[in-house]
Amino acid sequence: MYGLDNYAAVRRFVFVEGHSEREAARVFGLARKTVAKMCRFSAPPGYQRTKPVERPTLGPFVGVIDAILEADKQAPPKQRHTAQRIFERLKAEHGYAGGYTVVKDYVREQRISSRETFVPLAHPPGHAQVDFGEAIGVIGGVRQKVHVFYMDLPHSDAPFMKAYPAETTEAFLDGHVSACAFFGGVPQSILYDNTKLAVAKICGDGTRERTRAFTGLLSHYLFADRFGRPGKGNDKGKVEALVKHGRRQFLTPVPIAESYAVLNARLEADCRSHQATRSGRHTETIAERLRADLAAFRALPAASFEPCEVRTGRVSSTALVRYRGNDYSVPTSYGFREVVVKGFVDEVVILAGSTEIARHRRSYDKAALVFDPLHYLALIEQKPGALDQAAPLQHWDLPEPFAHLRRLMEARMGRKGKREYIQVLRLMELFARDVVASAVAQAIKLGAIGFDAVKQLTLARVERRAPQLDMAAYPYLPRPRVATTQAADYAALLEGAAA
Helix, strand or coil, X not given: CCCHHHHHHHHHHHHHCCCCHHHHXXXXXXXXXXXXXXXXXXXCCCCCCCCCCCCCCCHHHHHHHHHHHHHHCCCCHHHCCCHHHHHHHHHHHHCCCCCHHHHHHHHHHHHHHHCCCCCCCXXXXXEEEEEEEEEEEEECCEEEEEEEEEEEECCCCEEEEEEECXXXXXXXXXXXXXXXHHHCCECCEEEECCCCCCEXXXXXXXXXXXXXXXXXXXXXXXXXXXECCCCCHHHHHHHHHHHHHHHHHCCCCCCEECCHHHHHHHHHHHHHHHCCCECCCCCCEHHHHHHHHHHHCECCCCCCCCCCEEEEEECXXXXXXXXXXXXXXXXXXXXXXXXXEEECCCEEEEEECCEEEEEEECCCCCCCEECCHHHHHHHHHHCHHHCCCCHHHCCCCCCHHHHHHHHHHHHHHCHHHHHHHHHHHHHHHCCCHHHHHHHHHHHHHHCCCCHXXXXXXXXXXXXXXXXXXXXXXXCCCCCCCCCCCCHHHHHHHHHHHHC
């Protein structure tokens, strides 16, 4: 192979100095065909094949290799064939007698030729992409998997992140509500993968059948929904890159927070501070480019949107309603009734018709029993023998005066004392726990051991007046002595003032 210097010398000898190709061949010691090629090309043209490479040994096995590589497209990345593994299978299963190198070269060529190429995309202002990602965090002292909602604005690369205990419908909806509130507007369109949180079914013609919850979100915010090709994350490459960058930039090292609220406040601050940076080749900051996005956004709807999953349920014989594998209590008077359950990220709200009958903190455990002891007091009043074994009351953390009051009541009134104690507990159905607890402590101090006394003391505190106890109902209390005022009493007061 002759280099560029040889080409330059021969071409100058012929075209500048005016010598013939025959003479150039003699002077440079080259073949006439070589000199002719140097005169046709200003640089070595390289070797060009005139027909495909022949693989006499590998040829009969090419179809087998192609079939293996095609099947690998459906296999997990970590379980796809290496060239070495293909070589071993050809020898063991098909009697291949050739060498490894020719197999390796063919596999490399086929993988290169089958790699997907992409069209550069333009991102006009006003559009968004959404995805979920996972990370590890320590929340409330517990190391756990954190599911992070990401919204990316491809034009400006402005991010939004919010963490949740699970990737659920209510988290998906709450993420949109929080992102729109963060940016102060609604994107014209949002691009998704084919998450089951939004897509109930992909139809044969490629259209999507949306979930009921996602349809409600679209109806409220009126943005256009777009979906990438199934299994093609590169269709929403901007938010995919944000998931990786967000985990590395904002969730490394492993975040430690007292609660999800604290972690999300930190992530929101990180998203705002990130707007001061520049992205990619842009000379403007993210905040400067964000102005064009926000100008193209739609205004937020006047009404708020409830980011919850809505399900129907039936109250059990033990006044429990099941939602996502956990049981939540309702007042026992609603037993066996049809109810509506609204599952929020932090709460579970249960309604009978349009009336809210229970509100609980959301549990992400499995098979958990979430009780409100107040829901069972009316039934326990009818069945006072269940007071000590009632599961909803087992871990009820009441102030110490309640237990003291119960001991005094049962000591003075026996079984009637237990029933009156339950009536005292039921005061918390109407009044704040702290108010009732203060009234219980005052009743003990006064020695007015009875439901009516606690009730009157509670009402006095609520109404901000002096208590009015019927002393005839408490004969064991010390009675006040009221004497008739004499003129000498006034004189004694005047003497005391003068002194």
